[in-house]
Amino acid sequence: MPANNQVPVFVSSDAARTVFRWKDAIAALQQAYGLPIPAKATPPRTVAILEKTWLRTLPAIPPGGRYFGAKLMGSNMGDAPPGIEYVIVLFDRTTNHIAAFVDGNLVTGFRTAATSAAALDRLAPQGPARLAVLGSGLEASMHTRAFASVRQLSQVTVFSPTPERREAFAAAVTQDLGIPATGVASAREAVEGADIVLTAARSRGEEPILFGDWLKPGATVVSIGSTIPEQREIDVSVVERSDLIICDTLEEVLTETGDMIAARAAGIEFHHKAFSLADLMSGACNEQMASAKAPMFKSVGGGLQDIVVAELILTKALEAGLAIPLPMNFETKR
Template identity: 75%
Template sequence: MTATSFAPVFVSSDTAKAVFDWTDAIRALQSAYARPVPPKSAPPRTVAAAGKTWLRTLPAVPVGGRYYGAKIMGMAMDAAAPGVEYVIVLFDRETSRIAAFVDGNLVTGYRTAATSAAALDRLAPRGAARLAVLGSGLEATMHTRAIASVRDLSEVVVFSPTPERRAAFAQAVTRDLGVPARGVASAQEAVDGAGIVLAAARARGEQPILFGDWLEPGATVASIGSTIPEQREIDVSVVARSDIIVCDTLEEVLGETGDMLAAHEAGIAFRDKSFSLTDLMSGAIDERLKDARTRMYKSVGGGLQDIVVAELILDKAIAAGLATPLPIEFETKR
């Protein structure tokens, strides 16, 4: 094999969008989490910061995958036009070389929503369900489409503070998914009667937007908006009401998210009912699930999700001839 055979490729967000498939991503994530995940294979995220500049890194070496690597994102908040860019660097196990750079912006939304759907596929009761969506941004949009790929949705009811945005969200759901959808004027109205509740928008002022006594008996909650200690999304009553809590990154969710820290401060015991995605996907908590009425999935995101979904997208992009070869070659240290 010549040196040029090792030239890496670039996968743009446009290409990722063209080749991405929800069902394939959900199945890939379920498979990845069904295996034991050694702690060192997907370590916690790291953040380097100085003043108003920060850099976050999420590394992972998926068990059984061809590629391993890391997602890197950063922002200089005092730049002339600050914004966050993401790149996922994939290394090839077969060559030990850098194989690809993947634009991580859309991949981040895809992997978060696909992981939530992978969890809800095991947590939520079978059959048609009404979905309540709190939020109308990119994450809410992607999650609604991901959830629709694992459950028949009888209706989608959305709340967000801006009437025009929730109306546009509902119109897009009906247009894209063929599911009846409507916007409502309060979060409680959206949640009323819902079998699945998606909390995908932190509240203004970091006040909770979802309360336990709003939930229908047997409802399943996915909470994705509170990922650091300073953020709030769900009230502590939701934690108290949940019979089982599944976390994508167990210790980060329980120890580093504002919602769970608030629940701890309120004296709510939750560790004995909290489990990892691997526990869920491997079947280790199947017996516990039988007796659990209210179930919750809580997410902070993780590098394993990024790499699994990026590998899937890379393979599809190469097969479709849409990956862009880069005219570069890295020097290999032997």
């Protein structure tokens, strides 16, 4: 282990997939967000850009964790082959050494869905629930599985513009989770009568895909697809309808996502009903929770989520012998 011989390890996506468990990740995130989190421990993401090349960095030092570090992702969107690679670098607080490099692609999907489920577990009423899913990609698939670990899903209805994709999604949910699932021809049809609504697929034209008057009273909304000013996912009517808005990274959600920028431009006031995920987990907004009839969780992702889930995966991969020791040593500056 890195703590003993100082040799860093690599954790592949295959290893992460083998050791990952939804309930463990959700519990770890609920615990992490329930602790006091100094602002300097989770600074905002940074993005370096030169022409068509970009590099994004998400650093964090989770309170109470053994590891700290950052996720890096980057791409040249010009002449290079298309694609983005992610790496999470973990430092060990007990040794001051670089402990691991974790392939961040699958971890990103895991942490996003687990964070949403951690919030949903506090926001949605207990008992069986009908889930509407707008989208049929990796995030939609992971979120459905994460939600199924915290709520009994009685039915899943999915809309995706491509009939083959939504039918394949529904078939996989039924086969893997044993939950009746169907694909439908419109977003509105999917949402009708749903207790929980997940939006995980922005439209190609960056037009809203969910509207407030589609939602039944008491429905909980989870929105994950609008993370930068240029992106749209939910209509301003959804923001207006929501009487409690939980944000994983409060200021980034409220000021840097296209959905909230559009709501502000439409004259909708939402700051008074917006709280952080830490507020939700610590109980700081219990009074608002008690009276909320139309809660929403909105996410942009954050380094804290990456590091908490990566630590969990690293620990389990080491225990299972699935972490690969790397033939390298870093020089320590004294």
